[in-house]
Amino acid sequence: MDAAQPARAGAPHAVVVGGGITGLAAAHRLLGAGYTVTLAEASERLGGKLLPGEIAGVRVDLGAESLLARRPEAVELARAAGLGTRVEAPATASASLWTGGALRPMPKGHVMGVPGDPEALAGLLSAEGLARLARERELPPTEIGEDIAVGAYVAERLGREVVDRLVEPLLGGVYAGDAYLLSLRSAVPQLFEAARRHTSLLDAVTEIQRRAARNPAAGPVFAGIDGGVGSLPLAVAERVREQGGRILTGTPVTALRRPVPGGPWQIGTREGVLTADAVVLALPAAPAARLLETVAPAAAAELRTIEYASMGLVTLAYRARDAAGLPAGSGFLVPPVEGRTIKAATFASRKWGWIARQDPELLVLRTSVGRHGESAVLAREDTELVEISRQDLRAATGLDAEPVASRVTRWHEGLPQYPVGHAARVARIRGHLAQLPGLAVCGAAYDGVGVPACIAGARAAADALTGDAGALTALARNPVQSTHGGAGE
Template structure:
């Protein structure tokens, strides 16, 4: 039997959402022999991974790097023809802009939580340093089923550690508030270590010791892709199409109903039947789609909050700039600055510098959970705020040759205390519905590898629903109709 004949007899799966999670699910489903249709409401794939350009140089307008120590995203890049495009940062030495100076990012921490006060002088006051040294004398603190990162760390090491170290790092990942974010969901290795150690600094040192003792993994901690991480979803989509999968752009799914034979999906002018469905949408749209068939799961998803942010990309003539060393800096919200981070993109990624050696590309980010005033400004206002903070932090006063603002409204799901339990309840509600799974950043992690892993877990959850579909329950894949959007 040919591959085409085998696929014709396999189950049909509809993936709702063409971000990296949905595309990774489609890619894995094709590996399993399923027929796949991806429905994407936008006119492009990729979600928060967006390639773009400024002043003729390719850049990322969304996420720019991949955690390489987790294998899922790197493996997907290799499987879709990007192996020779994977490239580590040219420099990874970042700083923290705090107390009116750029100070080197300390080593020996877990998401900003230090194992010792060494090398923190200048970042913390003498009182703050002394608090860390005395932490082991405190009685043990129970973490229970979950606890806020900021609450727990401040109770053990003082608020300075949270405000000056933890907040800028967590803000860069989640755009969230450390005093709300779940330690179990946002920093799981620290949560597990805190459950088994009476001292937080001891728990951090134990994590570091395990990391040092583990077999060395080759390669960098983070990696990028030549031309931008935004190339990854394009490569996955190309692979999906090349193997017979359909990707319908401009085609939002508006209704999902269970039938005796499987599922019926309404998408614009199309009516599709499927043996299984993967919902790879942000929490709000997922809740709307699931409300009719899974009201309890939809109610839980409706409670997931999101933070909005914006990225400001600026291009300068290199001869007009004199930046400090390193790849950029993070900014604690305690200092009252507008930006929360700055990346010296041309210095961090060699391929950007090679595209135009006379150009220097920087980018800043603004926006945290609960902030609305800054993001309410127009693009020119955000550029002005970024330039003001860059001038104060680095002395950069030159006029940029080009600027670009990319807004990510409701871009990052928040993981407050209890998020892990919420996700468990969602999955328990969906377990009663054969042939239905969810994946994406709203569940087990917002990074690219976590989203890919979530997609793979969704495919595994479907399991037997994808094979052995009786002949009288198979449905032909609907042909493309008006409104498919491609």
């Protein structure tokens, strides 16, 4: 049967598949362009990896907890969804590294762990590592070509200690990946472009820092939302409904076909078939590949090569008086070479005023576990993950109190990996889909895993469908920098 269609007579109809922040942003954009929109989400919940939750009576985020504020897309969407007055900067942004048996302040003036000033790493690297770093400008140029692994390039220029102690933990916080496999072009595009203009990596970082210094009014790097970043997709969904969009949850899409070339699309669901003039697949790589298998087999084959990392978050609530000795700052990162299970800890009540204001007598923190190739850690029981996190927290900070509550959230296959050549792979996928007008893909698998990156990709996909043929080309030429905040299809 043919499922009921939206009622705006004469307007083209778009179907968005996927109800994470990417799909919701695409639906919002298409409605603004005059389309009628139906969004189909397989699960009963909207928001993807943006998940609001609760612990010990306090609202928290159980997924991504911050937005990159120096990119406009996420903050703009929050304002459009009526959350503008609830966007707030972190109460503190001073993080540490747990390395060499101690918590050490994160050095200033780096780009994803790559320094511009060797002296900034004094106390973090060995004497040999510092001497190696200081000789970087004497080295012959390194061939970057069309792409190169972050770890390989930085190690060649600055030494492995910089990668192992700084770059790895920072990239791990974004991708849960391996710096020696991740693409410089896709994972740190700002540095890739600067490095192509300089023979010295230190000079490339200095150029980036100088550009940033010319914009002193840029404001905080990150932002949160009072009530949690997880409230953003719910607010966008409400705005989509107010504008006449239809949102179907618990509605997996099982088929995508176009019986007549150039004709309407047919989207199969358990309830029937939706017909559409345009389709946006805002899905992770594997489900997108399944739907594209018949209509775009070459694109589907490329999508199936994208690997994902799984990770988990352990949220702990303590009586504030029991955690009074916790070190200052917003938390710490852990280099993999330290051999610990947790890869980061965030002192959430210290970082976000909106959490602290709910209950000043409570202190909420969370740890993250799991990297690419380490999914076995997520098979452990919740109680074991909580105890492992407590052991590492005790070793790092001395915190030995019993939490009053704990929660474990697993994100299986949560973060796509961007190996060397990822940008070329994305270009091939879009090249195959260019033969199918009225079809676009977007999400964390393509141009960045952060929330603003996903929103930017959604906007570009919607704009391409509504007549801006250069939207995706512009996105490919100016890839969005990923950052902390996590993915959210």
